[in-house]
Amino acid sequence: MTQTTDQLSERTATAVPQVSDPTAGGRRRTRGGIVPVLAFAGIAVAVMQTLLVPVIKDLPVLLDTAPSNATWVMTATLLAGAVSTPIMGRLGDLHGKRRMLLTSLAVMVVGSLICGFTSDLLIMIIGRALQGFAMGAIPLGIGIMRDELPRERLGSAMGLMSSSIGVGGGLALPVAALVAQHADWHTLFFGAAGLGVLSMLLTLLVVPETSVRAQGRFDVVGALGLSAGLVALLLPITKGSDWGWSSPTTLGLFGVAVLVLVLWGVMELRIGDPLVDLRTTARREVLLTNLASITVGVAFYAISLVLPQLLQLPESTGYGLGQSMVVAGLCVAPLGVTMMFVAPLYARIAARRGPKVSLLIGMLVIAVGYGAGIGLMSAPWQTVIIAVVVGAGIGLAYSSLPALIIGAVDPSETGAANGLNTLMRSIGTSVSSAVIGMVLAHMSQRVGPATIPTLAGFRVAFLIATAAVLVGVALACFLPSQHMESRPTLVAQSTDDAEGAADAGGTDDVDGVAAGDGAADVPGARTSPEPSAPAAATTANDRPAGFRGRVLDISGAPVAGASVTLIDRQGRQAGVTTAAADGGYTLAAPATGTYTLVLGAPGHRPQARTLELSGGEPAHQDARLQPTVMVSGTVRGPQGRPLADAAVTLVEDGAVAGYALTGPDGAFAFGDLTGSHYILTAAGYPPHATPVLLAAGADATCDVVLEPARPSADGR
Incomplete structure (x- = not known):
């Protein structure tokens, strides 16, 4: 059994605590604290996003400027975050994810301190843009988890990291409201800086630098082109309601965005080391996941726009709930808390059915929450129910997205791919902010000197969120099924070298499937870009022909949960299943011919056997696995x-x-x-x-x- 040093080091690292990679300077990896520390970093970044929500209506007075200018304080953060996520992801792939994570957090701290010491509009916008730069921490954290964690922990860990942006946002609302009511509003920024410094210290102490590196160089021209295109796209989306959707400025920027992004895409396809591998991005599982991410982003932001306003409107309107800023924040906080607690639930669903199913379940739960919310707007406790249900759905959906992306890209592309996926969510939230903001502005009424949204406007906003997430459900339905195409493709050889074939195909991949977190959770898992789509051969009784048998250990005891993978002659995955409690399995084959059957389970040596399927009844094939x-x-x-x-x-x-x-x-x-x-x-x-x-x-x-x-x- 001969393998490369990297393969063996990765295998040992997943099984043994305190394993150090020689390339990492010989430092010991302490894995126990990686998940909470990275999740805390994500929460700290998310806090920065919702920091000013409680005082957003007061910003014109606080900054001594016009309302249209004050909105730049929020817009700058959004634009900087959208630009930074794919760029920091790529830099992390090339130069080290931990290093770039610390850089992102340091820039956020600097931006927070700048905002904390100023009330000048221009300087505040600069500081908020620096704060938004930290959004790259989310994909970087997911990439570190993939590189460092054993696969049995990876599913729930990625779910928590991916959901941290909602968790931090939900938890920050009541705290920020409390601070804004009882202290100088600049205290919010000093608190954000403190969270950033604490996150940096914990990262330095606990999180190791990964040895996984992408080859090539950083595409500076591509980064500038993408930044220009994104700014030209997102700026009119966020400011269109102020400028007018048919104004020359808005239409001109949309035109510039289309031109720049098309030219950028042509350039990225022609260079050897692109910032974003568009060929990988165009792969069905990646493309559909990113499109679904946009719809989830739309749904996520809608609740943040509607519920706080509904809760704080005076009861004299006839539909406002008359709550204080702090109580409103507490009613919305369950959104983030629920997202945090569904991460382990996602891991269980993904282990049994795959991340595609958990994504579909999550989006359907979101749709149910918003649909029910249309009629649950008459009491604060009803808004809490809405927040809990929608939070559970968003938590499942957000947890599934990085798993789907990771299952389809190379480990060296994890940061950039997840950065692009995070960008898609940001585009969704931007679209949500623009569209729902426009709806609420047009469906409003004057109450005294103020103009406030109507109850019908709030309901239309929830209808828009429901429609968006149902579009996401339709897109997700076309994602490749995990059990047929999203598992890692294992490469096997001949019967004479069956054991070596399993090693060449990745012992860890076999064990990872059996471990139960799904192929998308397996570090290094790649999916076959081509479907294994020949028409299924059938028996005389119209039953699919294939293989059946039992997986046993050397004592004859059944190996429940063992993975059984079928590979065709082209090296494509033709089927996958797991052994039942009695060790039995049944695996259909798409056609007659020669196949390689790969069997594996945690704690056992994998086996690979070349078998011939000629039709008729399924071929019987038992296996006895030797223990590791x-x-x-x-x-x-x-x-x-x-x-x-x-x-x-x-x-x-x-x-x-x-x-x-x-x-x-x-x-x-x-x-x-x-x-x-x-x-x-x-x-x-x-x-x-x-x-x-x-x-x-x-x-x-x-x-x-x-x-x-x-x-x-x-x-x-």
Whole structure:
């Protein structure tokens, strides 16, 4: 079993805690805190977005400017966030996601401090634009999770990270309202700066830099072209109601946006290292996911525009609920809280049915929430119900989007691809803000000196959100089914080299499928861009021909949940299923012919077998999976004291099979091993090397005593 160093290092990293990549400077990876720290970073960024919502109506007075000018304080953040997400994602792929995450947070802190010390409109706009630059932290965090987390944790972790923008926004509303009511409004910015600094410190302490890098260079011209096109597109969307939708400025900017983005797309297709790989973006699963993201963005923002206004309008209007700013924020806060708590639910749904199904369920729940909300506008408790239902749906939908994207792109493209997906959501929120803002402005009435939206206007806004999300449901229905096309394509060889074939196809991919988070959650998973679409062969009884059998361990016990993948002669995935509780499986085949059957389960060595299907009854094929094993032990000094941070390397057939630093107790462990002969080395003076022979199904313990490493001639 010969594999590359990168493949083996990735396998060991997913199975053993405290594994360090040599390219990462030998630092220990402490995975336990990565998820909450990255989620906290996402929440900190989201807080920045909703920071000024409680005082938005007072901004003209606070900044001593006209209402049309004050809206630039919000528009600047939106534009900067839209531009930064794909650019920071690409920079993270090229130069390190952790580095770019820290850069994004640092820029946000600088912007927050600038806003905190000024009441000048122009300087405030600059500071808010710098704050918006931090939106790139969301795709960067998702990319880090893909690179660092074991696949059994990846589904729920990505769901939480993806939902953090809604979580932070929902939780920030009541807190920001409370601060705005009882303190100077500049305190909001100092609080945002504090959250940014805390997030940076936690990231430095807990989050490792990943070793996954994209090849090539940064496309500066592409970044400038995309930025110009996005600004020209989003500016008239957000300001169209102020300028007039038929004004020369609005129409001219739309025309410029179309021209610039078309020229940018032609250029990106012709260069070797594009900012965005448009060929990948045009792939069906990526394109449809991004289009669905726009509709979810529209639905997400609608509730933030309607409920706070409805809650704060005076009861004298006949439909306003007369609540204070703080109470209104508390009524909307369940939107974010619910999004946070549905992340684990998403992982379970995706494990059983795939992220496509969880996306569809989420969007249908959103539609139900908005549809019911049309008639639930007469009491504060009814708005809480709306927020909970819509929040649950948005949480499921947002959690599914990065999983669908990750399942369709190369690991080195994760940051840029998720950055583009986040951009699609931002475009959705921009469209929602413009369209619903226009509806509420036209469906309004004068009450005293003020003009306020009517109840009919609020209901039309909810109808628009419902229609948008139903369009998203229609788009998502055309996404490839996870069970047929969205799993990783495994490459197998001949029967004589069945075991090696499973390794070549990615042992981790087999185990990842069985682990239950779905192929989209598997690091490095790629989908076949072409559907395996030959017409299904049928038996004499019109039943699909295929394979059936049982998956057992060496003792004869069933291996429930084992993955069974069918690959055709072109290397395309022809079918996939999982073994039942009794180890049994049934797998249909699209046509007669030669197939490779790949079987795998966590803790077991995978198998691959080449079989011939000639029609008639399904072919019977049982399998017995050998268990994988672990090598563990301790490293101690001459006096028997444990040596922490000692470098231990496992070598198989001349290739590095694993690398780790010992813990404080001197312990190390390498898991998920499928070979039989290894060499264990530990750095000391002199260095230590010992052979390790693994019997089938038996773990091995190897304790090492080292002389301390002596300093080199240069004193290091």
